[in-house]
Amino acid sequence: MKTMNRRSAIALGVTAATVAPLFATATFAKTKKYGPKEGKEIAPGVRVVEVGTGNSDxxxxxxxxxxxxxxxxxxTxxxxxxxxxxxxxxxxxxxxxxxxxxxFKLKVGDVYTCSKGKTDQATNTSKEVGIHRIAILVPA
Structure with missing residues (x-):
C-alpha cells in the first residue's frame, strides 16, 4: 500500500477546496429528476448519468x-x-x-472526497431517490 506524502495531501486538499465551491453555486440548480432507465446501471438500483466534462486549470x-x-x-x-x-x-x-x-453519514449539501486506489461503498439510507454529484479528477 502506497502512503500519501505531504505534497500529495496538500494538492488533494487544494483541489477539493477549489472544486467544492463549484458544487455550491451551480450543482443544485442543475440537478434534475432522472427517469428509472436514464444512464448506465452499475448495480441493482444504482445508475450513473454523465453530466459533462471540462478541461482543468x-x-x-x-x-x-x-x-x-x-x-x-x-x-447500495x-x-x-x-x-x-x-x-x-x-x-x-x-x-x-x-x-x-x-x-459516516451524509445528507444533502455534504461534501466528501475519494482518493485514487482507495475503496468506497455507498448506501442510500433515505426513502427517496438519492443522488451523488461526483467530480472525477482525470490526471494530466
Whole structure:
C-alpha cells in the first residue's frame, strides 16, 4: 500500500477546496429528476448519468468529468476501488459511506472526497431517490 506524502495531501486538499465551491453555486440548480432507465446501471438500483466534462486549470489534472450517481431508496453501490481522485456532494437523499477505516453519514449539501486506489461503498439510507454529484479528477 502506497502512503500519501505531504505534497500529495496538500494538492488533494487544494483541489477539493477549489472544486467544492463549484458544487455550491451551480450543482443544485442543475440537478434534475432522472427517469428509472436514464444512464448506465452499475448495480441493482444504482445508475450513473454523465453530466459533462471540462478541461482543468489544476496542474495535476487534465480534465474534470461530472457524473450523477442515482440511487433508488435502499440501493447500495458495492465496494469499489477508485480509479481517480474524486470530490463528491450529495444533492438528494441521505447516505452511509463506508471506507476501509471509517463509516459516516451524509445528507444533502455534504461534501466528501475519494482518493485514487482507495475503496468506497455507498448506501442510500433515505426513502427517496438519492443522488451523488461526483467530480472525477482525470490526471494530466
Amino acid at each position: 489544476i496542474p495535476a489534472y487534465k480534465s474534470i468529468q461530472i457524473i450523477d450517481a442515482v440511487f433508488q431508496p435502499g440501493a 453501490a458495492p465496494e469499489t476501488v477508485m480509479d481517480n481522485d474524486m470530490v463528491c456532494t450529495i444533492t438528494a437523499g441521505a447516505f452511509t459511506i463506508k471506507k476501509v477505516d471509517k463509516e
